[in-house]
Amino acid sequence: xxxxxxxxxxxVKSLSILNEHGEVDSSSTIQLSEEILKKMYAKMLLTRxxxxxxxxxxxxxxxxxxxxxxxxxxxxxxSTTAMQTQDWLVPSFxxxxxxxxxxxxxxxxxxxxxGCEKGNEIPKELxxxxxxxxxxxxxxxxVGIAMAAQYKKENLAVVTFxxxxxxxxxxxxxxxxxxxxxxxPCVFICQNNQWAISTPLKQQMHSPTIAQKALAYGIxxxxxxxxxVLAVFIATKRALKKAYEGGGPTLLEMLSYRLGPHTTxxxxxxxxxxxxxHLWKQKDPxxxxxxxxxxxxxxxxxxxxxxxxxxxxxxxxxxxxAEKICQALKNQDICEFTFKK
Amino acid sequence: xxxxxxxxxxxxxxxxxxxxKWLVSTGDxxxxxxEIAEIETDKALVSIPSAFSGKIKKLCYEENQTVKVGTALxxxxxxxxxxxxxxxxxxxxxxxxxxxxxxxxxxxxxKKPQTEQSIQNTTHLLPLATPATRKLAxxxxxxxxxxxxxxxxxxxxxxxxxxxxxxxxxxxxxxxxGLGSKTKPSPxxxxxxxxxxxxKGIRRKIAESMQASHQEMVMVTHMDEARVDKLLEIRKExxxxxxxxxxxxxxxxxxxxxxxxxxxxxxxxxxxxxxxSIFLKKYYHFGFAVDTDAGLMVPVIRDVNKKSIFxxxxxxxxLSARARERKIDLEELQxxxxxxxxxxxxxxxxFTPIIHHPDSAILGIGRTQQKPIVDQNKKIVPAYMLPLxxxxxxxxxxxxxxxxxxxxxxxxxxxxxxxxxxxxxN
Ligand SMILES: Cc1ncc(C[n+]2csc(CCOP(=O)(O)OP(=O)(O)O)c2C)c(N)n1
Ligand SMILES: [Mg+2]
Numbered sequence: 001x002x003x004x005x006x007x008x009x010x011x012v013k014s015l016s017i018l019n020e021h022g023e024v025d026s027s028s029t030i031q032l033s034e035e036i037l038k039k040m041y042a043k044m045l046l047t048r049x050x051x052x053x054x055x056x057x058x059x060x061x062x063x064x065x066x067x068x069x070x071x072x073x074x075x076x077x078x079s080t081t082a083m084q085t086q087d088w089l090v091p092s093f094x095x096x097x098x099x100x101x102x103x104x105x106x107x108x109x110x111x112x113x114x115g116c117e118k119g120n121e122i123p124k125e126l127x128x129x130x131x132x133x134x135x136x137x138x139x140x141x142x143v144g145i146a147m148a149a150q151y152k153k154e155n156l157a158v159v160t161f162x163x164x165x166x167x168x169x170x171x172x173x174x175x176x177x178x179x180x181x182x183x184x185p186c187v188f189i190c191q192n193n194q195w196a197i198s199t200p201l202k203q204q205m206h207s208p209t210i211a212q213k214a215l216a217y218g219i220x221x222x223x224x225x226x227x228x229v230l231a232v233f234i235a236t237k238r239a240l241k242k243a244y245e246g247g248g249p250t251l252l253e254m255l256s257y258r259l260g261p262h263t264t265x266x267x268x269x270x271x272x273x274x275x276x277x278h279l280w281k282q283k284d285p286x287x288x289x290x291x292x293x294x295x296x297x298x299x300x301x302x303x304x305x306x307x308x309x310x311x312x313x314x315x316x317x318x319x320x321x322a323e324k325i326c327q328a329l330k331n332q333d334i335c336e337f338t339f340k341k
Numbered sequence: 342x343x344x345x346x347x348x349x350x351x352x353x354x355x356x357x358x359x360x361x362k363w364l365v366s367t368g369d370x371x372x373x374x375x376e377i378a379e380i381e382t383d384k385a386l387v388s389i390p391s392a393f394s395g396k397i398k399k400l401c402y403e404e405n406q407t408v409k410v411g412t413a414l415x416x417x418x419x420x421x422x423x424x425x426x427x428x429x430x431x432x433x434x435x436x437x438x439x440x441x442x443x444x445x446x447x448x449x450x451x452k453k454p455q456t457e458q459s460i461q462n463t464t465h466l467l468p469l470a471t472p473a474t475r476k477l478a479x480x481x482x483x484x485x486x487x488x489x490x491x492x493x494x495x496x497x498x499x500x501x502x503x504x505x506x507x508x509x510x511x512x513x514x515x516x517x518x519g520l521g522s523k524t525k526p527s528p529x530x531x532x533x534x535x536x537x538x539x540x541k542g543i544r545r546k547i548a549e550s551m552q553a554s555h556q557e558m559v560m561v562t563h564m565d566e567a568r569v570d571k572l573l574e575i576r577k578e579x580x581x582x583x584x585x586x587x588x589x590x591x592x593x594x595x596x597x598x599x600x601x602x603x604x605x606x607x608x609x610x611x612x613x614x615x616x617x618s619i620f621l622k623k624y625y626h627f628g629f630a631v632d633t634d635a636g637l638m639v640p641v642i643r644d645v646n647k648k649s650i651f652x653x654x655x656x657x658x659x660l661s662a663r664a665r666e667r668k669i670d671l672e673e674l675q676x677x678x679x680x681x682x683x684x685x686x687x688x689x690x691x692f693t694p695i696i697h698h699p700d701s702a703i704l705g706i707g708r709t710q711q712k713p714i715v716d717q718n719k720k721i722v723p724a725y726m727l728p729l730x731x732x733x734x735x736x737x738x739x740x741x742x743x744x745x746x747x748x749x750x751x752x753x754x755x756x757x758x759x760x761x762x763x764x765x766x767n
Contacts, residue, residue: 056374060392061349265352267385 010215015235016225020283022291030230034298040081040229041293044073044286046311047097050106051260053315054113058264062323063113067094071227071259074285075191077101078232079252082240083159088149089128090142090160092135094191098161102128106315110322116329127156136166139175139188146184146249157185157243159236165196167213168204176251180217183248187239188214190251191226193258198271214251226254227285257283342421345413346377346392352384356617357409360402361386370396377415380408395419470497481506507671543635554698559735562693562705563743566726567754569709573725575757586651592709592727593629593683594653595760599753600704601625601646602763604679607746609738610702610731611678619737628680628697629657631664632687638664639697641677650760685709690728701737704750705730727754 017028024030051070057063069076076097080089089095089102096109103126112119112131120130132138142160149156166172167190179186190210194201207213214221220242224235232254239250257280261268268277293299351358358380365377376388395417402408468485470478474497478485483505490497540548554560569592576590583590604611608621625646628639640660645653663669680697685708694705707728714724729750733743753759 056390059349059351059387059389061347062392065353261385264387265384267387269386 010212012209012212012215012221012223014211014223014225015231016228017230017234018225018228018288018292020227020288022288022295024230024292028230028234030234032230032233036081037293037298040077040233041286041289041299042307042311043077043081043097043101044229044289045307046100046106046315047073047076048286049308049311049315050096050100050109053312053319054110055264057110057113057319062319063110064115065263065265066113067263068260069094069097071280071285072191072193072254072256073097074229074232074289075189075226075254075256078229079159079187079189079236079254082233082236084156084240085125085127086154086156087127087240088142088145088156088158090138090145090158091129091131092138092162092166093131093133094163095131095161099128102126104128106318107322107325110319111325114322114326116322116326118325118329136162136169136171136175138162139166140171140178142186142188143175143179143184146179146186146243147182150182150184155244157187157240159187159189159240161189161191163196164190164192164194164201164210165199165204166190167210172213173217176214176217176219176249179249180219183246185243185246186249187236187243188249188251189236190253192253192255194256195258195262195268195272197262197266198268200272209253211251211253219249219251221251221253223253223255226256227283227288229285229289256285259284342419343398344393344395344417344419344421346415346417348380348408348410348412348414350410351380351382351387355382355384355410357407358382360404360406360408362404363400364388365397365400367397367400370394371417389414393417393419468497469495474499474502478502543633543638547636550698551695554696557698558696560693560696560732561735561740561743562730562732563740563747564691564728564730565744565747565751566728567751568714568724569727569754570725572754572757573709583651583654588651588654589658590651590654591657593657593681593706594650595754595757596704596706596750597627597629597642597645597653597657597681598650598760599750600627600679600681602753602760603746603749605646606749607738607742609742610733610746612701612737613678613699614701614734614737615699622678624678626676626678628674628677628700629661630680630682631661633665633667635667638669638674639677639680640664640669640673641675679703681706685728691730694730694732696732696734700734702731702733702743702746705732 017025017030019025047069051066051068054063054066055068058066072094076095080098080101083089083102089098091098099109099122100106104122108119108122110119122128122130129138129141132141138160139162142158146158149158162172176188178184179188192201192210196204209221209223211221211223220239222235225231235252239252242248242250258268259277259280290299290304294301294304348358350356359382361379361381363378365371365375371377371391371394373392373394374390377391378389380387380389396419397415398418399416401413401415408414469490469492470485475485477483477499478497481502483502485497488497488501488505489495491501492498572592572595576592576595580590604625609619611625612619612621614620624644626641626643627645628641631638631640640663642648642653642656642660648656660669660673663673677697677700679700680694680703682694682703683706684692685706688708690707690710692705692707694703696703707730709725709727711723712726713721714726716722716724729747731743731747753763
């Protein structure tokens with residue numbers, strides 16, 4: 001006789017709080033002070049403006065190749081706002097929002113993109129790694145830091161960023177497996193922006209979600225509306241809490257969309273439909289949060305304008321300053337910032 | 342004051358773009374970051390934001406024209422006043438600013454004063470070069486300060502180091518040391534299970550050149566045979582005459598001649614690929630491989646197409662003798678366009694020669710052997726067959742070109758009278 005049993009029933013949850021009209025789900029119990037809400041908004045604006053500044057600088061021949069975060073600002077700001085000072089941030093190459101939100105000076109980021117090694121010298125106390133371009137390697141770095149913290153009995157967690165494309169790399173699977181075996185305090189943030197350069201999600205995986213890949217490793221996986229800064233915040237907060245308490249790693253699939261080109265060298269009109277882009281522009285994370293804040297009376301139109309102008313002006317100044325530093329350090333040896341003397 | 346907007350590299354390594362549309366006209370006042378033009382490159386269609394505010398004095402290109410990276414796209418009359426004097430003080434001010442800002446700025450101030458000092462020292466002392474190039478310079482004993490860089494912004498590149506190294510150490514010494522000079526273990530040393538032979542001299546040059554070809558090129562070898570009965574007869578007939586002139590007649594000069602004529606019809610096999618261009622060479626300088634005690638050497642016979650077969654035979658003998666005695670000048674090894682390597686005297690039929698960098702083809706010759714072949718009358722007859730193996734760079738030429746070229750060479754070798762008919766200055 002043949003005996004078949006269901007050994008496990010696994011499930012993948014999803015979370016969203018703020019819809020594209022800026023309305024909050026009535027069942028949610030989110031309680032954030034007005035100050036924090038405003039700060040998150042300002043950081044999202046800063047990220048977008050920073051991107052625009054960099055693109056302009058690149059087009060003017062004053063900066064190298066640049067990968068904008070356009071459309072993914074909520075993921076960067078929501079998750080880092082949930083982090084505590086002692087936690088570590090491990091970015092890949094598109095996370096300027098996360099770095100700025102952690103308190104990295106825009107000047108450093110400008111320097112980095114202008115090709116100046118000094119831009120990688122992020123102050124130690126910010127617990128933030130510099131950019132790292134090779135896809136999915138960030139996961140192994142993040143797990144390593146988390147395991148080290150475990151070993152040293154430090155009570156902190158590591159938030160690692162990577163893309164949907166990275167989830168098809170070996171490092172992703174090795175990293176998740178190690179994190180799971182050691183129950184390392186990791187929060188994996190997979191930014192599913194649905195494109196890996198010109199490869200659409202459907203061409204690089206067959207699974208319906210990225211979140212479910214966590215289940216194979218005995219890790220909790222959840223899909224979050226990545227254009228909803230409140231959902232991103234809550235989900236990260238929960239995952240961090242679990243990590244601090246020894247509950248091990250979590251994979252958060254942040255569903256979003258890359259509204260701009262892959263980098264300044266790319267032209268997405270060659271491989272994707274205008275329609276799709278249009279659809280996702282309506283789900284813009286900043287517009288939706290702005291609507292919410294305006295409705296709630298936390299933000300006024302005048303304030304918004306003041307924010308925008310101030311950010312834009314500050315960034316221009318920082319960029320000019322960065323150019324001067326770059327000039328002054330023109331002939332620096334790259335090893336200057338690579339090896340400890 | 343007048344200011345140029347220089348068209349930048351908008352992608353990663355692009356050299357030009359097509360100006361699709363001007364969004365401004367001469368006389369317009371534009372603000373910083375205002376879009377001024379749409380330009381399409383290999384990578385993308387992008388709009389260009391102005392780098393400064395000012396009145397447009399001149400648009401340097403017209404729509405649909407190709408704009409070269411590094412040239413002025415347009416010229417402004419900016420609000421800033423007067424010229425040189427001001428610029429000077431401006432840049433002075435800038436440095437001062439940077440200095441004082443450095444002290445104030447928390448980012449910069451993080452650095453220990455020592456390191457700060459060392460950055461500035463480096464700035465003044467070290468010529469521009471990548472760490473890899475510096476390493477090469479150390480290895481070859483080249484002082485970076487003694488040379489001028491030919492790269493962007495005067496950067497010193499590997500090539501500059503190689504050239505400087507060649508200048509100082511090459512020729513007699515370089516050419517005489519090679520395989521022969523092994524490091525002899527002193528008698529007191531225990532017998533080692535292996536012997537380390539430093540890679541230097543000719544061996545090193547061979548290694549470098551072979552590696553350059555192998556790394557860069559996409560090499561394919563095309564093989565065929567020529568029936569050389571007639572050619573062997575001619576050689577036999579003329580052997581006495583040649584001898585009376587002090588010439589040893591082999592098949593090689595005939596092959597050289599045949600190739601030099603056929604190459605004129607197949608210029609892509611007498612070419613090289615550099616940067617983004619294929620250079621078709623209108624001169625025919627052939628390297629030919631000589632086996633010396635120190636290793637392979639490839640002296641060059643110039644203007645093969647302009648020389649008689651006797652003259653070629655004579656030069657072949659002389660040059661190979663001097664190569665073997667290592668009395669050859671560096672120039673006699675340089676500036677080849679095509680090469681021939683003959684393994685036949687030692688044996689072997691077909692092989693896959695490696696192209697002599699930076700050429701686009703090399704012809705390998707195997708041993709001529711008598712073989713049974715089926716002739717026009719469907720009879721099996723003995724024939725002398727000469728194996729030919731042409732390696733070509735598939736980036737530059739295709740299989741069809743190689744086949745046609747070899748066919749033509751074969752036709753000359755099979756029917757040497759044709760060589761007479763085709764002979765002449767091209
Ligand atoms: C190991 C590795 N392979 C290839 C690349 C080239 N590359 C840079 S970004 C990218 C696509 C990444 O897609 P995804 O992970 O979805 O991140 P996104 O760019 O969408 O943020 C690729 C293939 C790389 N950086 N590293
Ligand atoms: Mg992606």
